Amino acid sequence: MNEELFVSGRDIPNIDPYLNIWHWQIPLYLFLGGLAAGILFFAGFYTVRGKADRMQATVKWAPLLAPIALVLGLGALFWDLKHELYFWQLYTTVRLDSPMSWGAWTLMVITPLSLVWVASYMKEIFPWWDWKFSFLNKFEAWVIKNRVGLAWVMMVYAVILGVYTGILLSAFNARPLWNTSILGPLFLVSGFSTGLATTILLSKDPKERKRLSQIDLIFIVIELFLITHLFMGFLAGSETAIEAANLFLGGPFTVTFWVFVVALGLIFPAVLETLELLGYHVPKWLPAVLILFGGLMFRFIMVEAGQITRYLY
Amino acid sequence: MAIDTKKCVGCGDCVVACQTENNVPHGYCRDWIVERVDGTYPSLSLEFRSERCNHCDNSPCVRCCPTGASHKAEGGIVLVTHHKCIGCGACIQSCPYDARYPHPEGYVDKCTFCIHRVEKGQKTACVDVCPTHCLHFGDLDDPNSDVSLALKDRKWKVLAPEAGTKPQLYFLT
Ligand code: SF4
Ligand code: SF4
Numbered sequence: 001m002n003e004e005l006f007v008s009g010r011d012i013p014n015i016d017p018y019l020n021i022w023h024w025q026i027p028l029y030l031f032l033g034g035l036a037a038g039i040l041f042f043a044g045f046y047t048v049r050g051k052a053d054r055m056q057a058t059v060k061w062a063p064l065l066a067p068i069a070l071v072l073g074l075g076a077l078f079w080d081l082k083h084e085l086y087f088w089q090l091y092t093t094v095r096l097d098s099p100m101s102w103g104a105w106t107l108m109v110i111t112p113l114s115l116v117w118v119a120s121y122m123k124e125i126f127p128w129w130d131w132k133f134s135f136l137n138k139f140e141a142w143v144i145k146n147r148v149g150l151a152w153v154m155m156v157y158a159v160i161l162g163v164y165t166g167i168l169l170s171a172f173n174a175r176p177l178w179n180t181s182i183l184g185p186l187f188l189v190s191g192f193s194t195g196l197a198t199t200i201l202l203s204k205d206p207k208e209r210k211r212l213s214q215i216d217l218i219f220i221v222i223e224l225f226l227i228t229h230l231f232m233g234f235l236a237g238s239e240t241a242i243e244a245a246n247l248f249l250g251g252p253f254t255v256t257f258w259v260f261v262v263a264l265g266l267i268f269p270a271v272l273e274t275l276e277l278l279g280y281h282v283p284k285w286l287p288a289v290l291i292l293f294g295g296l297m298f299r300f301i302m303v304e305a306g307q308i309t310r311y312l313y
Numbered sequence: 314m315a316i317d318t319k320k321c322v323g324c325g326d327c328v329v330a331c332q333t334e335n336n337v338p339h340g341y342c343r344d345w346i347v348e349r350v351d352g353t354y355p356s357l358s359l360e361f362r363s364e365r366c367n368h369c370d371n372s373p374c375v376r377c378c379p380t381g382a383s384h385k386a387e388g389g390i391v392l393v394t395h396h397k398c399i400g401c402g403a404c405i406q407s408c409p410y411d412a413r414y415p416h417p418e419g420y421v422d423k424c425t426f427c428i429h430r431v432e433k434g435q436k437t438a439c440v441d442v443c444p445t446h447c448l449h450f451g452d453l454d455d456p457n458s459d460v461s462l463a464l465k466d467r468k469w470k471v472l473a474p475e476a477g478t479k480p481q482l483y484f485l486t
Binding site (some may be wrong): 012 | 323325328339342346348376377378384396397398405408414415421473475476478
């Protein structure tokens with residue numbers, strides 16, 4: 001048999017034997033970004049459709065969490081930087097080639113946007129709220145008048161943010177597991193699903209929850225379809241792509257991925273949501289929590305496994 | 314740069330010379346030796362490669378850098394401006410050759426082709442020290458440069474050309 005022996009005289013921490021540069025911060029950042037994108041998209045969506053009063057949690061309550069998630073996400077990203085004090089360099093230039101740069105700027109737009117959105121509902125949520133300054137009151141009145149316009153902008157940015165969380169990874173040609181254009185839509189759909197799950201947790205209105213569960217079910221089905229597609233693409237690909245897929249098909253990530261992400265994080269909550277829609281009693285928090293857990297696991301696994309995959313030479 | 318795999322004996326002098334010349338922190342390196350055995354016993358073939366950043370023509374590390382810290386200097390050498398680097402690690406992920414490493418001081422570091430020496434008309438530290446003279450450095454656009462002459466009548470390969478980065482390290486085989 002043909003023998004092949006490969007000895008590298010290099011042993012750099014976190015680079016050899018395989019890359020481990022991104023730890024828990026990046027998956028958390030991607031998770032929180034996707035979650036916020038989901039919340040904000042549906043808040044905008046139901047506002048544009050004129051259903052703000054029937055979808056109270058979606059439009060008014062859940063968006064309270066969006067800026068918090070975004071700021072925590074940015075915090076995680078900041079934590080991950082090794083040269084933090086130069087953070088501001090991100091905002092001295094716009095680099096269209098660089099997904100990191102896109103993300104930094106998108107967050108710079110959508111975080112204030114979400115804050116303005118939340119601010120415009122403060123008085124409805126907390127009746128005792130008082131802005132103290134008259135110019136703030138005037139601004140609030142202006143925002144309330146232009147809510148639909150704001151909703152449109154928010155929806156567009158939510159989609160950009162959601163897709164970005166996938167493209168951040170898929171733009172790396174050097175890591176075969178990430179280097180597939182399916183990752184953008186997959187992370188978008190998965191992010192929207194976690195956003196919906198958060199809103200379902202917050203909603204007290206059974207009708208609203210039913211509506212959200214229906215949409216969520218569609219998203220889960222799309223996600224399963226995209227995951228199937230992802231693996232079909234890999235298995236039909238080059239040797240590096242097949243090796244990437246094998247990490248999940250018999251390799252070290254097989255159990256974590258198929259059990260925690262696919263079975264517990266997608267299929268089981270989908271079954272529960274279907275049962276609920278059919279009228280069976282299901283604890284309302286269970287599918288939502290499972291979806292959030294699955295979404296988080298998915299990002300952790302993708303980031304860690306992706307760093308193991310590489311070109312062979 | 315061209316590396317003659319037929320002459321290289323894997324002594325590692327280039328690695329040590331680089332570490333000394335460029336003050337590379339302990340435990341890290343900008344160039345390294347790879348040893349590869351192919352074939353069926355007893356007819357085995359052995360190849361030594363002195364590897365470093367490929368200073369790719371189509372460099373993903375430059376494209377993905379959000380601050381412009383990673384850039385291509387005149388003449389094609391890929392460099393990192395330390396005070397612009399935020400240490401996000403994107404460029405490390407983007408390199409198919411894992412040629413970059415996070416410097417303990419926070420920024421990302423890699424082979425500079427000893428630009429501080431090259432600017433003065435000297436050769437890189439690794440080229441200078443190599444006892445077998447297996448490293449050839451120079452301007453690929455100049456037909457009389459060391460590297461162009463070395464490539465002229467030899468077979469060569471580049472590593473992982475399918476990664477599409479147009480690597481500029483040529484391994485003479
Ligand atoms: S070898 Fe890696 S670090 Fe060097 S230019 Fe190519 S991609 Fe960039
Ligand atoms: S780690 Fe530094 S050089 Fe690399 S992409 Fe980030 S900012 Fe650019």
